[in-house]
Amino acid sequence: MDKTKFSRPLSLKNVQITDTFWKKEMELVRTEVIPYQWRALNDEVEGAAPSFCMHNFEAAGRQNEERREKGAEFKEPVYTFRGFETLPEDPEHLEDKFYGFVFQDSDFYKWIEAVGYSLSQHPDERLEAIADGAIDIVCKAQQENGYLDTYYILNGKDKIFTNLKDNHELYCLGHLLEGAVAYYDATGKDKLLNAAKRYADYVDSCFGKEEGKCKGYPGHEIAEMALVRLYETTGEDKYLNLARFFIDERGTRPYYYDNEHPEEVKKKPDGLRYEYNQAHKPVREQDEAVGHSVRAVYLYSGMADVARLTEDESLLKACEVLWNNMTRKKMYITGGIGATHIGEAFSFNYDLPNDTAYAETCASIGLVFMARRMLEMTPDAKYADVMERALYNGVLSGMALDGKSFFYVNPLEVLPEACHKDERKFHVKPVRQKWFGCACCPPNIARLLSSISTYAYTENKDTLFVHLYIGGVIKKQLDGQDIEIKVTSEFPWDGTVKVEMPATEKPFTLAFRIPRWAKNYQVKGIDGAKTEEKAGYLYVTKQWTGTETVELEFPMEVRLVQTNPKVRENIGKIAVVRGPIVYCLEEADNGADLHLVRLSPKAVCEVKAEKIAGEPVKTVLTEGLRQKNSENPEEEELYTIAEPDTEVPADLKFIPYYVWANRGENEMMVWVKKA
Amino acid sequence: MDKTKFSRPLSLKNVQITDTFWKKEMELVRTEVIPYQWRALNDEVEGAAPSFCMHNFEAAGRQNEERREKGAEFKEPVYTFRGFETLPEDPEHLEDKFYGFVFQDSDFYKWIEAVGYSLSQHPDERLEAIADGAIDIVCKAQQENGYLDTYYILNGKDKIFTNLKDNHELYCLGHLLEGAVAYYDATGKDKLLNAAKRYADYVDSCFGKEEGKCKGYPGHEIAEMALVRLYETTGEDKYLNLARFFIDERGTRPYYYDNEHPEEVKKKPDGLRYEYNQAHKPVREQDEAVGHSVRAVYLYSGMADVARLTEDESLLKACEVLWNNMTRKKMYITGGIGATHIGEAFSFNYDLPNDTAYAETCASIGLVFMARRMLEMTPDAKYADVMERALYNGVLSGMALDGKSFFYVNPLEVLPEACHKDERKFHVKPVRQKWFGCACCPPNIARLLSSISTYAYTENKDTLFVHLYIGGVIKKQLDGQDIEIKVTSEFPWDGTVKVEMPATEKPFTLAFRIPRWAKNYQVKGIDGAKTEEKAGYLYVTKQWTGTETVELEFPMEVRLVQTNPKVRENIGKIAVVRGPIVYCLEEADNGADLHLVRLSPKAVCEVKAEKIAGEPVKTVLTEGLRQKNSENPEEEELYTIAEPDTEVPADLKFIPYYVWANRGENEMMVWVKKA
Incomplete structure (x- = not known):
């Protein structure tokens, strides 16, 4: 591994998206999805399942306040723990209890992440004010020691970290970190970032290799890649180390989850138990994508991050093996993954039914996450091809053209009568739905589309990788000099791409992905450049004079x-x-x-x-x-x-x-x- | 409706099956299945799920004994009612409690029915002695008032007839009646028949149109056709009337089941609720086969019986409409019905997936029940064609060639890997199983195969209908004279059928079904006979001299x-x-x-x-x-x-x-x- 060859996404602030196609999607997110979701978080969308998300933060905040006021007298309330989802008896009058799914906090964290991305492209004072107010509410819920998960806070906290497998505490942590970093990057405001760090610090004090610390790991992965992000923002090693701990510990024997769930031990033998959570084997021994598909690609993304930062060959190898398995044996042509609704999971190799497909929108999004991370280490067009496939198909299909309704499931064949009458297909909806009680997909689409440029472009010292042909104006540092590169593209409807280059003082490389579907592409405007085609990328290197417009033509024949x-x-x-x-x-x-x-x-x-x-x-x-x-x-x-x-x-x-x-x-x- | 034209099956005693193909299947049932099932009823089959069936009768008998001994002092125990299936904590030491599924009594009743049929073809003193002993055990469990259902007896009886929809009391009654009549017909012994009548009389005193009586009806149908059978054996109108009451009351509004299950009212609107039990509409308004498929065909069979006996045109019409819907839109080519495992039910019209099919063996058996009943009223080959299709395919596939293992589900396409790895297909087994906890199919196969001749032949005064070409020697009364007709057949491997006729004093008609697949059949040996082809039957009428052998040749081309x-x-x-x-x-x-x-x-x-x-x-x-x-x-x-x-x-x-x-x-x- 040669770390110097790795590339990284550009800061969102350094890419202004101008692309007709994607700009429209981003505007939908900005004008429709983000405001709609804010109303959803506050249970203000008529006819949609309530989220209870902001209610829970507010209730936890009030409880916190009360404790502070009462000081030493205060006794932590002890409630009976509730199920996976808790609904109020009287929806009109909510008590200071926890309602909704156990992972409901993450609804806000995903929203604030999308808001951050959106603000960095399109400043909006009013939205920022709403966000700041919401952050205040969230921060009030945080406990003195940094702990922040309203399900446990409102249920008495005596059982925190006792059901890592199912109860999403570390999942919520992950989304908090992602959201906090995004908002900080966009606005420079660190209130939520500091809260996130405090929660991460608390988790770090509880989990780890050291004696006496808990050896558990997230039941729903995401904390791994989020901790890496926090590390990259703060430079504090402990966050990277914690991410690596979670990854290295996962699936080792005896299984950590056996302690939490002794009843599971009888159900399945070693090696098969906890496949749903990708915790059946140590990650480096996993060679087939199994279990809950969103969890899987979130884990693999975290593994790729850690592999890159720690130059861990064995971890990269595992990512490659899992990638190949997934994309060669378990992926729909739309970039959908997870063929069965039972466990929202991967089915066996080559089992890709069209009409009962699950292909959750979030899973395709996670596939995009992983693809970009693999590209950072290995610029091979096979990763970008899949990323493109998922984005233009299985991800975009998740949202209606008006941004007002969403698919969770993305089947490849639908007979509406079957969806209504055949219980085997009840998970397949023939029309998009407004908002789900378990609303992971809409906010996930929002955060992905708002940050689309980070998937299109990555850079290293002297190279700009163009993985996706998404038009934009790119600012880049080159030996201390700011250069600006302008990309226009007719994608996805036509294959013409133009790149206007500024003058550079030194040789600079543009690395263009050659889509697998466009072998007979043409390129113009590269006179005098050194060119090389490698692993599906065309590398064009020269000292640019400021007059060149590179023109690429990828023929879009019907295949x-x-x-x-x-x-x-x-x-x-x-x-x-x-x-x-x-x-x-x-x-x-x-x-x-x-x-x-x-x-x-x-x-x-x-x-x-x-x-x-x-x-x-x-x-x-x-x-x-x-x-x-x-x-x-x-x-x-x-x-x-x-x-x-x-x-x-x-x-x-x-x-x-x-x-x-x-x-x-x-x-x-x-x-x-x-x- | 012209009742004089109706035909009825011959008594089992009047047909000696000699057919190579079916005789072998019957022998399997006699030598393998019946002894195996007896062991299963007594929990003596290693590696198979215990039945607890005889245990429950014995325990109920002991409880009964105790009450009789203690007289007035005895207080009915009141237990907490258990779930649908109850398993012992220590399988080695059973207490005097009820174990197994709530319908477990019926395992014995199906067994005794098969035993009865088998004995009528093949007397067997040892088997008869075992059966008599078992009947003693069963009868000891009966209550003073005639009630007989060990689930409720062992659970305190305070809730009898309070969950007709789910708890199978009237289903067990139905199987008791069927078994008792079959054993009485075969042996002339009326101990079980008398017990059955006493239970039926008790049910009759509880249910009916009359004020103060319960207006409920069976959640799992079969009592309807069984009561008809008891009526035909005893000549007592009340049993027919009770059957008709159950049929007429079914699905009327307000729904009876709404009282038992108020929680259901909110779940589905009128007209859709209780489709699973075919209780969503009055039966005469039902025009689509829906819900649990075994329940459905058992109901339709009872409807056909009652239509025949009461000359009820509207009920016959409903049977015809449901038959056409089932066989033209919801039947696999194997005669399998019930396309979905969810509710073991019919799916929507034309939805016949091959690899996730349910096509329960018992449902095909029920289809055979219905077909024969329709033929009794309307000798149209369309009924016999389906009967034949189901028998040779979807029914026989239910049992291994050695009679030692069984399919519950009969898919039309199987990939074993999918059965093991894809939960959507976990109901599909790639190999037959030994004995199911819910063991309806093996005994159902046994009782059908042991009485196969009643499906092959029906008669009226001067006609013998040959619906299926199954070789045998048939004794028939013709104007007080006993005649014997000998049928030999190469079916199903070749289409040659020979019928040796005795001399008759009057004209006598043989009605041969012409299979739809054999349009170009040939017939010989009918010189001087009047022939007519009608609704797929060839009617051959003459005064036979005793020298004729009618020879039919149905060409069996590969289609x-x-x-x-x-x-x-x-x-x-x-x-x-x-x-x-x-x-x-x-x-x-x-x-x-x-x-x-x-x-x-x-x-x-x-x-x-x-x-x-x-x-x-x-x-x-x-x-x-x-x-x-x-x-x-x-x-x-x-x-x-x-x-x-x-x-x-x-x-x-x-x-x-x-x-x-x-x-x-x-x-x-x-x-x-x-x-």
Whole structure:
């Protein structure tokens, strides 16, 4: 490992996104999602499940206040611990108790993270004032010793850190750190950062290798990468060490969770127990992505962070093995991961059912997290290809075009009747939902989209890596000199990218990712440069004169793709893809009974610019075949002698997957039978 | 309705089954299943879930004894009621408590029913002595007032008939009646019959239209058809009336079950509530088969019985509508019904997934029950076709070739890895199981197979209906004269059937079902007879001289069949069928990865007599195509540009579906992709 070759994302402040496509998404987050979520955190969204998030902080703050006033007399209340989710008896009058899911605090932390990113791109005094006020409320809930988790605070604290596997204390810590750093980076205000550090310090005093400290680790990972972030912001080694401790300790025997959950010991043997939490084996021995998929990619992201900072070859190797397993055996074409709703988990290798898929939005987001971290160490286009696949498809599909409703689950085939009538598919919603009680996806989309530039670009001393073609103005330090690079891009609808370079005093390298789907790309404006193609990146090095505009052209032909034949579900099926965009058939354009459609792999496709539900996109028009349906199904036998198919030509319109379900409830299908 | 045209099954004693195929199955039941089940009822099968069935009767008997001894002093014990299943703390030392499922009594009743049938075909003093002893034990448990359900007896009886929806009291009654009648018919012994009548009389005193009586009805149907059977054995109208009451009351508003389960009222609106129990609408308004599939077909069978006896046109019409819905929209090609394991229930119309199918063995058995009852009123081959389909496929597949293990679930496609690793398919077992705690299927198979002749033949005054071609010697009364008809059949492996007729003094009609799959049948030996073809039956009428042998030849060509295109799961797929037998591919013959196989609907098929796991069958050999699998899946991308299929010719061997999984755990597939 050569740490000097590693690259890092640029500060958000140093990239102004100008990209038509992504700017619109970011504006949606800024103008719709963030205000909507603030109302949701305060239980002010009619018809949506209440969050109770701010209520819990306020109640904990009041309790804290009371204790301070009463001083030594105060006795910590001891409540009976509640279940995973607690709802008030009378929703109109909340008591000073904890309500909602055990991880409800994280709703605010994700929100404040998105707010931070948004402010760094788009200052907004009013929003900042709201955020500052909210931070005051949150900080009031913090205990003297730094502890900060309202579920336990409001339930008497006597059981803190006794159910790490299920109760999300360290998960909430992680989101607090992420949110606090983001808000500090954007505003320079350190109130929340200091609270976060205090909580992290308290956790550090409780957990670790040292004798007497707890040997547990997070049941839902994220603290690992968040602690790294806190380390990178503060420079304090203890945070990195704690992250590494959590990672190294995970899955070692005897299992820590066996102490917390002795009843689990009988259920499954060593080596299989705690797969759900990726705690079945030491992380360096894990070679298959298993268990809860969001947890998994959050862990892997933390592992990559720690591998980079500690130059840990074995940890990097584990990340690579897990990455390959995930992306070659367990990933939908949309970048969705987690094939089963049972445990929101990975299924076995090559099991990728389309209609019962889980493919949680948050899991695709976590896949993006991991991909960027792998790229920081290894600029291999395979990571960026997956990142792009997930972003333009499985992540974006999570949010409606108006930013007002969300998918938790992102199936690749939907028959609304099945979602309503077949309990096996009740997790699949045929239309996006307003807000979930367990609302991880909407705020996760918000924090990802608001920080999209950190995934598009990474830098090291003399190189700018362009992983995603997202237009923006990039400020970069080069030997003490500020340079500004302007990128414009027609992605995802056309493959033209222009990069206007300033003059540089020394040679400087632009490293352009060559998408796997665009082998025959063209590049202009690089006269006199040294070029090299390596691992899917084109490195262009020269001392720039300030007059060059590098022009890249990635041909966006319609591709008809197939799946590795080991995937049973997709055998004999093809999907339509163009550039980074995965397409689908929707009933709105193609009529019902999409299963009757077939498409030749040699079909001639026309690309058309049009609006779908107001969104300017490019659709793919082609001709397929459609089998005639039975005429008198009431009278017909189910089983008859096989006859030649009576198929008729059918005009087909494919739309980008991410825009589906924006025109009401209807059928959708990505993988179409091959004619 | 013309009651004089109705036909009825012959007494078991009047048909001696000689059929090679079915005789073997009956012998398996006699020599393997019945003794095995007796051991199971007594918890003597090692490695199988205990039944506790005889224990419960014994414990209830002891309690009864004690009460009688103590007379007026005795106080009924009041226990806390237990859950749906109760297991002992120490399995070695059972207390005088109730253990097992709430419906555990029925295990014995099903067993005694099978014993009765078996004894009528094959007298067996030892078995009869065991049965008599067991009946003594059961009768000792009966209460003074006739009540007999060990769950409630052992739990204090204070809550009898308070949870009709879930607690199976009337279900156990139904099985008791069926068992008691069968044993009485076979042996003439009426001890159990009298106990059954006493329990039925007690139920009759509690339930009915009359003021003050309970307006409830069985949560799991079967009492309806069982009461009809008791009526037909005893001639006492009250039993028929009670059956009719249960049927007429079912699903009327306000719902009876709302009283028992007020918490249900909020969950679902009127018209949808209690679909699981077919109690969502009055039965005559039901036009879609819904809910728990075994419950459904048991209800429909009872409805058909009552329709026949009361000449109730509206009830018959409801049966017809439900039959058509079930068999045209909700039945697997194997005669399996109930497409989802969630609630062991019907899914929506045309939803027939192969790999997550439920298709419980008992549901196919219930479909056979209903079919025979419909045939009694309407000799239309459509009923017998389905009966045959279910018997030779979805029912027989329920039992291993050695009679020692059983399938509860009968999927049409199995990948063992998925059964082990994918929780969505945990209900699908890749190999048959020894005995289930909830052991409805093994005894149900036993009672059906032991009485198979009652499904093959029905009669009225001057006609013998041959619904199924099962060889046997049939004794029939014709105008006071005993005649004997001898049927021999090569079914299911060849279509030759011979019927040797005795001399008759008057014209006598043989009504032969013409299977839908055998349009071009031939018939010989009917010179001078009047023949008529109607609704799939060939009626042959003459005054027979005693020299005629009617010879039927139903050509058994291999048929490649398709499904109504509304069934999404099977679009572009074909199945192999020959005569009544549905075929499948199994890994043992064709290698793994059966999803890579395709078959042309024009494939030339060879039929070969051979043994599969010792069972003489006819296999179907043909050539299909097999797609090459990826060579380096570890290194391969999941998604690549679609290429022409690289398929190679592949020899395929199809085996009868019912023999699958007799050679260890392996892949299986009924519906094969069409080339």
